[in-house]
Amino acid sequence: MARIRVRIAPLAALSAALLLTAGCADGSGTSSEPTAAAPAGAGERKVKPVVVVTTAWEGAFAKAAGAENVKVIVPQSVHHAPDYDPKPSDLAAVAQADFVLYAPFEPYAAKIKETAGSRAKLVEVNLDNDADKVGAEVARLGALFGTESAAAQWKSGFDGEYARLSGELKAAWPGGTSPNAVSQVFTVWAAKLAGATTVGSFGPEPVTPAQLAELSAKKPSLVLDNAHMSTGTVLPDTGARQVEIVNYPGPDLDLLPVYRNAAAELKKAMGGS
Structure with a gap:
């Protein structure tokens, strides 16, 4: 897939607008109060984490891992992500996030987090739809989010569907x-x-x-x-x-x-x- 590079220059100007919006939800279902990360060994979260992702691909991994509050920054209508300028609502969502997911070819994610003043944990995601890699990433994210059982349940359904589709293709x-x-x-x-x-x-x-x-x-x-x-x-x-x-x-x-x-x-x- 193409490299994704969002222009960073406009972010400085938008950071001022963040001061007006950081205290409010942006309509995506995110909470105005960040959820603290679950301590090691604490088990499943009672409150699901707020997750901001750069694109829908990371969003799918997050959802599979059990995240329910997921905000995608780059709209699917944007075919060339470098043409996208983050909005104040994007920065507000980052400021409210517990986790920000990005791919290694998206260097602007760290700068977005820095500009928004977020204390969210930056998580690099290996974007590859290879079944083994997907399973490993979903399990890893589930452990980070404190949603291990949801991730395991998704993985079980995924394995069954993958086996079915693969069997049909081999028969063809x-x-x-x-x-x-x-x-x-x-x-x-x-x-x-x-x-x-x-x-x-x-x-x-x-x-x-x-x-x-x-x-x-x-x-x-x-x-x-x-x-x-x-x-x-x-x-x-x-x-x-x-x-x-x-x-x-x-x-x-x-x-x-x-x-x-x-x-x-x-x-x-x-x-x-």
């Missing part, structure tokens, strides 16, 4: 044989879901002529592109079916439809119904 293999796939670096998880044999990868930079020749020579039947940073047809004139994989969840911050939608597109590409 053309001729009963695992298809060869070339994947963008952030869509390898979808090839794994389908049980496809990954014979090469590309990105996040555009494919060079040398890469094009190398990947085409592997004769893949599937090309799994990243819908969030597609540069068009990756391997033209090879006969490979290109599938656009979406990594981000919808407004409900539910991660499971990401897998269901990917499975549906992969099944169509493999010739299934």
Whole structure:
């Protein structure tokens, strides 16, 4: 996916507006009083933490881990996050947060927290929809939030749904044989879901002529592109079916439809119904 860099310059000017809004909720369901972090070994929180996330992807991880008060800063309507200027309400939400979740390619998260004067804990999230990595991150966040049982319950449901989707895709293999796939670096998880044999990868930079020749020579039947940073047809004139994989969840911050939608597109590409 594309690197996310939000301009920081406007934040200084917005910090003054924060003084007028920090004492109020911003309409997202966040509390005006931050919730203290649960001490080690204290078990489940009685009050769920207030979590601010930079994008919906982190939001889905937080929700899966049991967070209920989740505020997303960058709207889904913003296709290029660097074009987004945080609003006073964003800064107010950060000031009220217990946790601020961000990805390592989003360096502006720390500056947002600093500008807003928040005492929230900054948490770096490994954004990868690989099933094993998702399970590990959800468990880690659940431990941080004090919502371990909710995270474990989500993981149980996720494992069952993932196994079902993977089984259906393997049953749809053309001729009963695992298809060869070339994947963008952030869509390898979808090839794994389908049980496809990954014979090469590309990105996040555009494919060079040398890469094009190398990947085409592997004769893949599937090309799994990243819908969030597609540069068009990756391997033209090879006969490979290109599938656009979406990594981000919808407004409900539910991660499971990401897998269901990917499975549906992969099944169509493999010739299934």
